[in-house]
Amino acid sequence: MEIPEDLRYTREHEWARRKGSAIVVGITDFAQEQLGDVVYVELPDVGDPVKKGESFGVVESTKAVSELFAPISGKVIEVNDPLSDAPETINEDPYEEGWMITIEPSDPKDLETLMDAAAYKAFVEEQE
Amino acid sequence: MRYHPHTPDDVRAMLDVVGAERVDDLFRSIPQALRLDRPLDLPPAADEIALFSELRRLAARNETAHPPFVGAGCYPHHVPPVVDQLLLRGEFFTAYTPYQPEISQGTLQALFEWQTFVCLLTGMDVSNASMYDGATATAEAALMAGRITGRDKVVVSAALHPEYRKVLATYLRSTGDEIVTVPFGADGRTDLAALQQAVDGRTACVILGYPNFLGVVDALPEAAAIARKAGALTVSATAEAVSLGLLQAPGALGADVAVGTFQSFGNPMSFGGPAPGFFATREKHVRQMPGRVAGATVDKQGRRGFVLTLSTREQHIRREKATSNICTNSGLCALASTVHLSLLGKRGLAELARLNHGRARMLRDAMERAGCRPVFSGPFFNEQVFDVGDAEAVVAKLAKRGIVAGAPLARWFPDAPSAKGALLCAATELHGPELIQLFAGAVRS
Numbered sequence: 001m002e003i004p005e006d007l008r009y010t011r012e013h014e015w016a017r018r019k020g021s022a023i024v025v026g027i028t029d030f031a032q033e034q035l036g037d038v039v040y041v042e043l044p045d046v047g048d049p050v051k052k053g054e055s056f057g058v059v060e061s062t063k064a065v066s067e068l069f070a071p072i073s074g075k076v077i078e079v080n081d082p083l084s085d086a087p088e089t090i091n092e093d094p095y096e097e098g099w100m101i102t103i104e105p106s107d108p109k110d111l112e113t114l115m116d117a118a119a120y121k122a123f124v125e126e127q128e
Numbered sequence: 129m130r131y132h133p134h135t136p137d138d139v140r141a142m143l144d145v146v147g148a149e150r151v152d153d154l155f156r157s158i159p160q161a162l163r164l165d166r167p168l169d170l171p172p173a174a175d176e177i178a179l180f181s182e183l184r185r186l187a188a189r190n191e192t193a194h195p196p197f198v199g200a201g202c203y204p205h206h207v208p209p210v211v212d213q214l215l216l217r218g219e220f221f222t223a224y225t226p227y228q229p230e231i232s233q234g235t236l237q238a239l240f241e242w243q244t245f246v247c248l249l250t251g252m253d254v255s256n257a258s259m260y261d262g263a264t265a266t267a268e269a270a271l272m273a274g275r276i277t278g279r280d281k282v283v284v285s286a287a288l289h290p291e292y293r294k295v296l297a298t299y300l301r302s303t304g305d306e307i308v309t310v311p312f313g314a315d316g317r318t319d320l321a322a323l324q325q326a327v328d329g330r331t332a333c334v335i336l337g338y339p340n341f342l343g344v345v346d347a348l349p350e351a352a353a354i355a356r357k358a359g360a361l362t363v364s365a366t367a368e369a370v371s372l373g374l375l376q377a378p379g380a381l382g383a384d385v386a387v388g389t390f391q392s393f394g395n396p397m398s399f400g401g402p403a404p405g406f407f408a409t410r411e412k413h414v415r416q417m418p419g420r421v422a423g424a425t426v427d428k429q430g431r432r433g434f435v436l437t438l439s440t441r442e443q444h445i446r447r448e449k450a451t452s453n454i455c456t457n458s459g460l461c462a463l464a465s466t467v468h469l470s471l472l473g474k475r476g477l478a479e480l481a482r483l484n485h486g487r488a489r490m491l492r493d494a495m496e497r498a499g500c501r502p503v504f505s506g507p508f509f510n511e512q513v514f515d516v517g518d519a520e521a522v523v524a525k526l527a528k529r530g531i532v533a534g535a536p537l538a539r540w541f542p543d544a545p546s547a548k549g550a551l552l553c554a555a556t557e558l559h560g561p562e563l564i565q566l567f568a569g570a571v572r573s
Contacts, residue, residue, distance in 0.1 A: 040415065060415075065440045065449070 001124070002029040004095055008071065008111055009120035015095065016071040016114060019102065023072055023111060026099040027059065027090065030124050035061040038090045041083050043068075043100055048076045050103060052110060057100065059090065068100065072110035078102035193530030194563055199511045199554025200535040201262070201289050201341070201367040202400050203392045206557060211394045211467045220463055227420075229435045235459065236434035239422040242404075242466040249372040250386035251379025252408035256419035257436075258462035259405030259454060262367055262389035263292040266335060267299035268407060268418040268452055269363040269385045273333030274305060275416050275451070277360065281306045281330040285318040285351075287340035289367055290540040296335070305332070314546070316344035316504025316513070324354050331360040333385070338364040338378055339371055341540070343511030343552065344504050352382025361385060368392055369406075370556075371509040373481030385409045393472075394464030404461035415441060418452030480557060484510040487555040487564065494568035495553075503537075503550050511554040513537055516571055519551040526570050533571070 007015045013031035017024045032038065040060040050056045050070040057068040079101050083089060090098040105111070115123060134142075139151065148154055155163065174182065195204040215221065219234050226232040239257040246255035259265040270282045282300065284293055286309050293309070300307060308326045313319045318336050327334060334355040340346045352362040364378035366388030378386040391403030409417055415438065423437035443450035472480060488510040492502060495514050503513040516522045519536035526533040534553035541547040555564060 042415075060440050063440070063445075065446050 001033065002095070003117050003121050003124075005117045007095070008114035008116060009123075010069060010071045010114055011123065012069040014069060014071050016111060017099075018111065021104070021108070022077060023074070023103045023105055024099050025071060025101050025103060026094055027068065028120075029094050031066075032091050032094045032098070035059065035064060035066060037062050038087045041087045041090065041100070043079050043083070044076050046076055046079055050074060050076060050101075059087075070103070071114055072103060072105050073107065074103040074105040074110075076101050077104045191527065191530045191532065194532075194566075195556070195558035196397070196532035197534045197553045197555065197559070197567060198532050199343075199368065199556075200552055201291065201389075202397050202403070203368055203370070203510075203554055204397055204556055204558050205370065205392050207394055207396065207464075207468060208471055210471065211464050214467050215394075215460060215464050220460065227436050229433065233434055235463075236422045236436070238463050238466055239459065240424055240434050241470070242462045243422060245466060245469045246390075246406045246408050249369065249377065250366075250383075250406070250408045251377025252383075252386050253411035254414045254417065254421070255406060255408040256417055256457075257422050258457040258459065259387070259407050259419055260458060261401060261403050261405040262365060262387065262391075263289070263295035263405075264299075264454075265387035265389070265405035265407045266292045266363065266365045267296045268454070269365075269387050270296055270300060270305070270333055270335065271303070271452065272385065272409070272413065272416050272418060273361040273363065274303065276413060277332045279330050279332040279360070280304070281308060281328075281332060283308045283310060283323065283326045283331050283334045283355075283360075285310055285312065285323075285334075285336035285340065285346065286541075287312040287316065287318055287342050287344065287346060288335055288337045288365060289341045292337075292365055292367075306330075312340070312342065312344075314504070315506035316340070316342040317347045317506045318351060320347060320350050320354065323351055327354055327358045327360060329358060331355070331358055333361040333363050335363040335365060338366050338375070338383075339368060339509045339511065341367075341552075342504055342506075342513055342537075343508045343554070344506035345371075345375060345509060346506075348378060348381045348383060352384075356382065363387060368509060368511065368554075370477075370481050370484055373477040374485055375509065379408075379410075384413070390462070390465035390469075394466075394468030395461050402458055402461055404458040404465055414438065416451055417441070419454050419457060481509075483557045484555070487557065487559050488512060490561060491553065491555040491559070491564050491568070494564050495571070498568040498572040500568075500571060503546055510556055511552065513550045513552050515549050516551045517549050519549055522551060522571055526567075529570055531567060531570060533567070 007017050009015055013028045015026055015028050038061050042058040044056050052073040055067040056070045059066050080099050226235055243255040310322045310326050311319050336346045336351055338346050338348050355362045361384040363385045364383040369390045370392045386408045389403045389405050395403050420436050421438050427433050441451040500514040500516050503515050523533045534551040537547040537550035537552055
């Protein structure tokens with residue numbers, strides 16, 4: 001299981017990456033592994049507001065449907081549209097090609113409240 | 129399947145596990161005043177001989193001399209005997225809808241073929257494996273339109289089946305969505321000017337009957353254009369599905385969702401039910417569609433097989449976020465329709481539809497000669513409203529001659545001036561020329 005050092009993580013298994021002043025969001029390797037084959041993803045539109053801890057979309061695999069929770073509050077400024085035609089990208093490359101949305105944070109310090117890689121690793125190990 | 133009643137020992141063991149003294153303890157949360165403290169008020173059990181004789185006595189009270197002229201959402205049609213023969217096979221005739229792909233290939237294939245027929249007749253991309261009936265399918269369509277558009281207003285034609293409208297109102301009571309009803313005009317079609325007024329940026333969908341409750345082929349393309357302009361969906365509801373053998377498919381006329389019932393195929397009238405509801409829509413809405421979908425696939429060896437698919441929308445996986453709360457479908461009724469349709473084939477269905485329309489025209493001519501004018505001027509399929517003077521009296525009079533004459537419209541539209549004296553009558557392939565003459569003559573006499 002891959003847990004990149006430079007990302008921040010949520011307890012709902014989303015990752016957040018700083019990109020300039022914006023934050024890119026996706027789901028972790030652990031999450032995609034647990035879900036199994038992803039067949040569908042429902043993402044917000046550019047311009048939609050998101051609130052930390054609240055659902056911004058849905059990811060569906062052959063066996064489950066899970067909500068996606070925003071790691072930070074802000075506004076959606078970019079959506080990974082190719083995912084709608086190729087949701088399996090989330091399984092293949094959850095941290096790069098499988099990214100989901102980019103958020104312009106309302107409070108840049110929000111990111112600091114998330115788990116770092118070591119904390120997330122411990123959290124996941126506890127779950128297993 | 130065997131029946132296993134619980135022995136007192138079983139009951140004791142279960143109570144011990146949950147930590148209850150008596151079975152009554154399990155109902156403690158129900159206030160004493162609401163509990164029944166006496167046995168049910170039922171007559172003693174009858175033996176089989178007495179039971180059959182009672183049922184025969186009741187059956188003898190049915191007036192079955194002629195097929196009824198009443199349609200009003202449920203239509204008398206000929207059902208080939210082979211439909212029942214296949215239906216009663218043990219593999220299909222079960223108390224529950226069997227879905228495990230390992231043991232239910234026949235059921236799943238039948239549902240897949242049902243879906244195929246629904247798509248062919250409605251001109252839609254995807255169908256589910258049947259709904260409870262046409263009314264609940266209509267209500268589910270409104271809920272789906274709300275999910276898709278995020279809007280909270282439903283515009284309904286007053287000429288949509290009144291019972292469909294009632295079920296819709298019941299469903300929407302819990303969502304708080306607003307229902308706006310648009311009147312119909314002198315031709316029996318939805319009043320398009322009123323529709324235009326009613327539809328706005330809050331409208332999730334426009335719902336109309338096709339044909340509608342008045343037997344009229346409603347203005348579906350015009351209504352769909354109005355809905356589309358406002359970003360709303362169009363739902364067509366068809367109670368007489370034989371009409372789809374002659375009319376243009378709703379999908380070709382701008383409907384986004386086509387619902388209704390296939391009762392006319394393979395299913396008896398049965399005092400109004402059960403009958404399979406159908407639900408079809410565009411592929412882009414498939415994940416918002418209620419109910420279950422049987423899909424075709426291939427196994428590891430490349431052999432064709434059938435499974436339920438897209439189950440992740442359903443309540444056993446998605447809990448409170450499920451797209452609907454439909455728990456089972458009308459599988460056996462859907463199977464009956466599927467068998468009947470497969471026997472008819474494309475040409476047979478077209479012939480049956482033409483025959484129905486022909487008989488309705490014959491009825492119209494006979495009624496006009498008898499001095500009963502059609503109330504609405506819009507195009508019709510196999511059902512029309514006639515002004516017979518006193519509709520209730522005509523129904524009572526003809527009942528004495530073993531003829532079920534039709535549905536007095538004022539029962540559903542007590543306030544509509546056009547409903548006064550109006551009798552809704554259907555003619556199908558079961559109504560031969562002689563019977564139609566007899567009927568028109570009896571109405572006049």
